[in-house]
Amino acid sequence: xxxxxxxxxxxxxxxxxxxxxxxxxxxxxxxxxxxxxxxxxxxxxxxxxxxxxxxxxxxxxxxxxxxxxxxxxxxxxxxxxxxxxxxxxxxxxxxxxxxxxxxxxxxxxxxxxxxxxxxxxxxxxxxxxxxxxxxxxxxxxxxxxxxxxxxxxxxxxxxxxxxxxxxxxxxxxxxxxxxxxxxxxxxxxxxxxxxxxxxxxxxxxxxxxxxxxxxxxxxxxxxxxxxxxxxxxxxxxxxxxxxxxxxxxxxxxxxxxxxxxxxxxxxxxxxxxxxxxxxxxxxxxxxxxxxxxxxxxxxxxxxxxxxxxxxxxxxxxxxxxxxxxxxxxxxxxxxxxxxxxxxxxxxxxxxxxxxxxxxxxxxxxxxxxxxxxxxxxxxxxxxxxxxxxxxxxxxxxxxxxxxxxxxxxxxxxxxxxxxxxxxxxxxxxxxxxxxxxxxxxxxxxxxxxxxxxxxxxxxxxxxxxxxxxxxxxxxxxxxxxxxxxxxxxxxxxxxxxxxxxxxxxxxxxxxxxxxxxxxxxxxxxxxxxxxxxxxxxxxxxxxxxxxxxxxxxxxxxxxxxxxxxxxxxxxxxxxxxxxxxxxxxxxxxxxxxxxxxxxxxxxxxxxxxxxxxxxxxxxxxxxxxxxxxxxxxxxxxxxxxxxxxxxxxxxxxxxxxxxxxxxxxxxxxxxxxxxxxxxxxxxxxxxxxxxxxxxxxxxxxxxxxxxxxxxxxxxxxxxxxxxxxxxxxxxxxxxxxxxxxxxxxxxxxxxxxxxxxxxxxxxxxxxxxxxxxxxxxxxxxxxxxxxxxx
Amino acid sequence: xxxxxxxxxxxxxxxxxxxxxxxxxxxxxxxxxxxxxxxxxxxxxxxxxxxxxxxxxxxxxxxxxxxxxxxxxxxxxxxxxxxxxxxxxxxxxxxxxxxxxxxxxxxxxxxxxxxxxxxxxxxxxxxxxxxxxxxxxxxxxxxxxxxxxxxxxxxxxxxxxxxxxxxxxxxxxxxxxxxxxxxxxxxxxxxxxxx
Numbered sequence: 001x002x003x004x005x006x007x008x009x010x011x012x013x014x015x016x017x018x019x020x021x022x023x024x025x026x027x028x029x030x031x032x033x034x035x036x037x038x039x040x041x042x043x044x045x046x047x048x049x050x051x052x053x054x055x056x057x058x059x060x061x062x063x064x065x066x067x068x069x070x071x072x073x074x075x076x077x078x079x080x081x082x083x084x085x086x087x088x089x090x091x092x093x094x095x096x097x098x099x100x101x102x103x104x105x106x107x108x109x110x111x112x113x114x115x116x117x118x119x120x121x122x123x124x125x126x127x128x129x130x131x132x133x134x135x136x137x138x139x140x141x142x143x144x145x146x147x148x149x150x151x152x153x154x155x156x157x158x159x160x161x162x163x164x165x166x167x168x169x170x171x172x173x174x175x176x177x178x179x180x181x182x183x184x185x186x187x188x189x190x191x192x193x194x195x196x197x198x199x200x201x202x203x204x205x206x207x208x209x210x211x212x213x214x215x216x217x218x219x220x221x222x223x224x225x226x227x228x229x230x231x232x233x234x235x236x237x238x239x240x241x242x243x244x245x246x247x248x249x250x251x252x253x254x255x256x257x258x259x260x261x262x263x264x265x266x267x268x269x270x271x272x273x274x275x276x277x278x279x280x281x282x283x284x285x286x287x288x289x290x291x292x293x294x295x296x297x298x299x300x301x302x303x304x305x306x307x308x309x310x311x312x313x314x315x316x317x318x319x320x321x322x323x324x325x326x327x328x329x330x331x332x333x334x335x336x337x338x339x340x341x342x343x344x345x346x347x348x349x350x351x352x353x354x355x356x357x358x359x360x361x362x363x364x365x366x367x368x369x370x371x372x373x374x375x376x377x378x379x380x381x382x383x384x385x386x387x388x389x390x391x392x393x394x395x396x397x398x399x400x401x402x403x404x405x406x407x408x409x410x411x412x413x414x415x416x417x418x419x420x421x422x423x424x425x426x427x428x429x430x431x432x433x434x435x436x437x438x439x440x441x442x443x444x445x446x447x448x449x450x451x452x453x454x455x456x457x458x459x460x461x462x463x464x465x466x467x468x469x470x471x472x473x474x475x476x477x478x479x480x481x482x483x484x485x486x487x488x489x490x491x492x493x494x495x496x497x498x499x500x501x502x503x504x505x506x507x508x509x510x511x512x513x514x515x516x517x518x519x520x521x522x523x524x525x526x527x528x529x530x531x532x533x534x535x536x537x538x539x540x541x542x543x544x545x546x547x548x549x550x551x552x553x554x555x556x557x558x559x560x561x562x563x564x565x566x567x568x569x570x571x572x573x574x575x576x577x578x579x580x581x582x583x584x585x586x587x588x589x590x591x592x593x594x595x596x597x598x599x600x601x602x603x604x605x606x607x608x609x610x611x612x613x614x615x616x617x618x619x620x621x622x623x624x625x626x627x628x629x630x631x632x633x634x635x636x637x638x639x640x641x642x643x644x645x646x647x648x649x650x651x652x653x654x655x656x657x658x659x660x661x662x663x664x665x666x667x668x669x670x671x672x673x674x675x676x677x678x679x680x681x682x683x684x685x686x687x688x689x690x691x692x693x694x695x696x697x698x699x700x701x702x703x704x705x706x707x708x709x710x711x712x713x714x715x716x717x718x719x720x721x722x723x724x725x726x727x728x729x730x731x732x733x734x735x736x737x738x739x740x741x742x743x744x745x746x747x748x749x750x751x752x753x754x755x756x757x758x759x760x761x762x763x764x765x766x767x768x769x770x771x772x773x774x775x776x777x778x779x780x781x782x783x784x785x786x787x788x789x790x
Numbered sequence: 791x792x793x794x795x796x797x798x799x800x801x802x803x804x805x806x807x808x809x810x811x812x813x814x815x816x817x818x819x820x821x822x823x824x825x826x827x828x829x830x831x832x833x834x835x836x837x838x839x840x841x842x843x844x845x846x847x848x849x850x851x852x853x854x855x856x857x858x859x860x861x862x863x864x865x866x867x868x869x870x871x872x873x874x875x876x877x878x879x880x881x882x883x884x885x886x887x888x889x890x891x892x893x894x895x896x897x898x899x900x901x902x903x904x905x906x907x908x909x910x911x912x913x914x915x916x917x918x919x920x921x922x923x924x925x926x927x928x929x930x931x932x933x934x935x936x937x938x939x940x941x942x943x944x945x946x947x948x949x950x951x952x953x954x955x956x957x958x959x960x961x962x963x964x965x966x967x968x969x970x971x972x973x974x975x976x977x978x979x980x981x982x983x984x985x
Contacts, residue, residue: 077815080925090927096811100821225804230927237802237928253833255804258842258972265838650806661821662814666807666829675837709837 053530054081054585056515058161058507059094059101060653061183062086062206062229063515065586066095068508068530075099075508075530080230083584085523086206092228093651097662101489101506102534106659106730108491108503109535120479120497123727130502130538130546137500138550140483141174144456147482151175151394152421154456155442158399159183159463161512161527162504162540166460166487167399170544173556175394177423178442178454182467184400185438185753191348192400193435193752194358197617199371200608203362204380204518205401208593209341211235213375216336218247218329220271220361222345225255228650245336247329249274251645252673252717253710262329267320268643268715269351269758273631275342275360277315278330280307282367287334289369296595296606297366299616299628306628318631337368339375351634352747352756359617360629366613371595372605378593379605383522385514386572388565390556395420400436424451427753433623438753440468440746446477455482460540461504464494466655466721469743469755487543490659491728503537505529510539511562514569523588524573526566526580541565625751634747634759636714641695641761642678643715646739655721658732669736670722671706674764675713679705682764689771692716692737692762696744702767703737716762734772792871793936793965794909796920797946797953798846801970802930805829805844809922809931813848816910816921824897826907827922832973841972846922846931848907849874849895850956850964860890865903871935872965873911878903892959909933936965943967 053068057078065084069077078098082089111133112125128136145151156179158167163181171179184192188205195203209217211232217239224232240246240259248260249271257263266274282288283304293300312323312330319326333340344361348354362371370376422428425441430451432438439462445454457478468474478484478497486498489506504510508530515525533539545557559565567577573587580587592598595605604611621627637643649670651663658664672690674682684690686707692700701723711717722736747756813819813827826848833842851874858866858874865880866887876887881903888896888904899905910920918924923931934943946969947953954974955964968974 076818089924090929091808091812091925092927093807093811096808096815096925099815225806228804228806228808228927233804233806233927234929237804237930241802253837253840253842255844258833258844259801259804263838263840650804650808651811662811665814665821665825666810708833709835709840710833710842712837 051530053528054581055507055527055530056084056525056585057087057091057095057098059098059657060092060229061160062231063161063517063525064091064095064230065525066091066098070530073531075102081585083586084525085519085521085586085588086231086517088231088234090230090234092230092233093666094228094653094657094663095230097651097657097660098508100660100662101657102508102531104490104659104661106491106728107489107506107535108495108501108537110503111536112501114499120484120499121475123496125501130536133500133502134543134546134550137483137485137502138547140499141456141458141551144482145174148453148455150421152178152424152452153454154458155179155424155446155454156399156458156460157181157439157462157464158460159467160461161507161515162544163401163460163462164513165540165544166458168397169556170458170548170553171399172393172395172397173390173548173553174551175420177395177397177420178425178437179397179399180425180437180439180442181399181401182439182462184436185440186349186467186469186755186757187347189349189400189435189438190354190749190752190754191344191346191358194355194362195344196434197355197620197751198359198362198366198614200604200606201379203344203377205346206380206517206519207232207343207346208378208380208520209235209343210373210375210378211239214239214244214339214341215375216245216247216333216340218249218333218342219256220249220275220342220345221350222343223250223254223256223647226650227346227648245332247332251712251715254647255650262325264321264325264329265712267318267712268645269634269636270319270631272353272357272360272629273310273315273318274321274326275357275364276307276310276629276631277312277326278333278342279303279360279364279367280310281312281327281330282334282364283307284311285331285334287331288367289337292338292369292373293367296371296613297615298610298612299614302616303363303628306630310631318633333368338370338373340368341365341370341376342368349749349754350756350758352749352754352759353632353634354749354754354756355751356626356629356632363615363629366615371613372598374594378520378591379595379598380518380520381522381591381593382518383516383524383587383589384573385516385524385569388559388569390558398423398436421452424454425753426451429623431750432748432753433625433751435752438755440470440755441748441753443468443470443474443477446480447473455480457481457484458487459485459494459498460487461489463492463655466493466724466738466740469740469746469757471741472744487540489537491726492655493724493726496726496728502543503535504543505533505537505539509533509537511541511566512539513541514566519591520593521588521591523586524570524580526577526585528581620751623751637761641763642674643758644692644694644739644742644760644762645715645717645758646720647717649719652719652721655724658722658724658735659729661731664731668731669704670719672703672737672764673706673708673711673717675711676707676709678713679707684764684766689767690764691767691769692742692764694742694744694760694762698742698744700742700762701734701737702769702771705764716764791937794871794873794914794933795851795936795943795965795967796909796923797932797943797967797969799930799932799946799950799969800843800845800972802928803844803846804928805831806927808925808927809846812921812925813907816913817905817908819905820900823900823905826895826897826905834973843972845968845971847893847895848922848966850893850962850966851907851909852962852964854961854963856890856892856960856962857887857896860886862886869911873909874906875908875911876904876906878905892962893956893964
């Protein structure tokens with residue numbers, strides 16, 4: 001650390017005060033005087049007045065450990081918790097901006113009930129007491145259950161930390177299997193199904209890449225840095241500094257592509273061809289890890305036969321890459337194996353064939369011998385902790401989520417659920433083969449009543465109009481409901497369609513359930529309030545308990561206070577609420593990350609039916625799918641149109657943060673990326689507002705054009721989450737355009753139920769209307785972030 | 791003698807803006823004012839032969855800073871360790887320093903004085919790192935004493951493939967060090983890149 005010497009401070013004092021005297025003569029006084037002359041006077045100068053609270057972040061779904069500093073009852077600064085395995089004391093832009101989420105003046109402040117006689121979407125509400133709003137909600141939900149044949153007629157959607165209460169606990173207690181999260185079928189679902197069909201277990205949402213020891217990293221459409229999950233950003237930077245090679249496969253020169261040793265600007269939708277060619281090279285040049293393949297896999301002969309024709313020359317024709325570049329990466333991987341990883345990405349619902357593409361990735365890694373090996377992938381283990389005892393559930397729910405596997409750490413009371421109607425998303429082999437509930441397939445029963453009507457919806461923090469493709473269909477579904485309730489922090493687009501709106505406290509104002517994080521060293525983390533809830537908002541756990549009790553499910557909430565609940569659970573791991581506070585907010589346990597750890601414990605490293613990695617999968621064959629992944633072309637954009645792709649900006653999370661004062665300041669609106677030559681052909685210039693029209697004639701809101709060399713000419717790209725149409729969001733309303741509004745189509749993955757979203761095509765032209773200006777201030781995005789091209 | 795400088799390893803920086811926001815909360819920069827710190831993305835070449843990087847920018851804490859000379863009230867001054875500060879009680883908000891700074895690293899605070907990066911001087915006093923350094927997810931930022939031959943700055947410079955400063959303009963001689971730039975050196979002028 002850096003000591004400022006006595007002399008330095010005397011000099012500073014002299015310069016700053018031009019001759020002020022040091023009456024007391026004490027150094028500390030002089031230093032204080034000097035520093036106080038320089039604005040702004042930092043909050044922690046109020047000595048002794050800073051209260052620190054351990055918690056974990058909720059600005060994205062990564063859940064980094066944080067330390068919240070509060071002065072005089074006001075949260076002033078959030079820092080990373082140095083004891084936390086995910087933040088390591090550091091935070092991204094969003095984590096730093098949490099204070100502006102807490103003090104967002106546009107927050108929902110009181111429970112609201114839609115005015116009788118108004119239409120959903122009119123936005124006409126009257127304030128209500130919690131008592132009245134909860135009584136009314138319970139009455140309406142019970143009426144739906146009564147009138148429409150049982151509890152399955154109510155669906156539950158959730159997204160956010162407290163979604164465990166609303167998308168897992170409540171629906172199971174209530175008796176509905178129709179519960180879903182967007183983090184599955186429009187995100188990681190196909191990957192987790194592919195992992196299960198290949199390695200016998202889900203891969204895990206906190207990607208178990210052994211960054212510390214790997215020497216060769218391949219990212220395919222994976223945007224570390226734009227998708228600013230804190231830990232992989234740290235780990236990738238450290239790995240590269242160690243000398244690990246980085247290959248980035250992306251049609252766009254993304255942030256992480258700038259860091260790559262090799263950037264492969266692949267033609268969109270052809271990734272599977274590239275992966276199969278790498279498999280072909282490993283096999284044909286005998287570069288694979290034969291010992292690993294012999295010991296841990298089955299189906300190698302069928303795989304070799306299947307990829308025989310998939311040479312680099314074959315793939316080059318399809319992918320628009322050179323055969324030499326393709327071959328060089330395969331050889332690079334082979335040379336580094338098993339300390340080599342082709343990283344399975346997070347959002348993989350691209351084209352409807354996504355389980356097969358991810359299976360190809362898992363097979364490729366198996367040939368490198370990387371699964372369960374140092375420098376490859378480690379194996380996630382959930383921390384041990386008991387669930388709170390509860391009566392038998394009325395249904396088994398499979399909402400999944402991006403933190404799978406291992407959310408259930410301890411023993412859950414196993415009792416056969418009551419007889420329920422099967423899940424309504426067709427995920428029991430009707431519409432798709434396997435996997436957690438597909439959220440977009442629960443919209444159909446709301447519209448058509450098939451296979452049976454869903455007439456009630458409880459929505460916890462899930463942005464209905466910014467996450468599920470075909471927004472018009474979703475709006476029609478909501479119109480058809482008997483009852484729709486939303487629990488949220490902000491008056492988002494979809495919230496202002498609800499019959500009852502319940503204002504939740506932000507993560508800085510509430511307890512939540514413990515974070516039981518499956519990890520290399522699994523751990524338990526605490527969320528505690530730094531300040532009391534503002535306005536008339538309430539914590540999610542309280543809302544779930546009060547609503548549940550009114551639904552006749554009081555027995556499922558036997559604890560009086562959340563502190564009692566947390567304390568009791570923590571006692572099962574030999575700690576307590578006070579104990580975890582004293583431990584710095586985190587309790588770390590021992591993991592079993594490598595094959596040798598599991599074998600020593602007599603556990604199968606790859607728990608498939610045969611105990612081997614399935615290069616060839618009989619179950620897929622029996623269900624009519626390719627047992628070994630094949631390249632199947634997908635439709636290409638017609639002349640004059642571009643494939644619409646989308647992604648993340650590091651300062652925003654989905655459609656959740658666009659109204660945050662700090663984050664809006666660094667990025668107020670999104671841009672449409674278009675290749676320089678393509679823009680020239682269309683006569684469009686950098687910075688002008690344009691609009692998109694998709695294949696179904698839907699026209700987007702105006703969006704600023706970014707003319708750039710950083711993208712191939714056959715696609716456009718935009719950051720997801722903008723284009724809010726919510727008058728209550730002062731900063732976000734009418735800024736930028738929504739990618740989901742252009743996704744009128746999706747390709748259903750017949751294996752996992754994933755909704756492939758990159759199958760929409762758009763034309764681009766000058767905007768025909770002015771952009772809606774938000775009420776407060778013009779955007780500064782252009783001012784703060786400039787791109788210079790030479 | 792101590793010379794505080796910052797070095798930023800551009801090979802590590804992913805342009806995530808964590809530093810930008812941490813600076814705003816640490817220094818309570820008003821929402822409706824400018825910023826002490828900003829992120830620039832620089833890309834050169836034509837598809838698919840491209841190189842690029844993110845380059846965070848804030849006050850370069852120049853040697854012989856022209857802003858100090860330009861200030862009519864003596865509000866802008868440089869400490870003995872090279873940190874350029876503004877005494878807001880003396881600042882009249884005349885913006886002479888903003889005109890004098892060739893890099894545009896100052897902004898007018900809503901309370902009428904000019905504000906800029908202080909290297910979080912108030913934290914240095916407590917033995918802490920600047921907020922941007924502490925939060926940076928990729929550990930791209932290094933802060934310390936240039937004159938300390940065993941210190942983190944000299945160590946980082948010794949390990950870097952390249953060390954660059956942005957071009958001196960109008961007598962301003964930036965002290966901030968950019969390590970491992972893929973762009974600077976081949977194209978040194980900040981002015982040109984703004985085109």
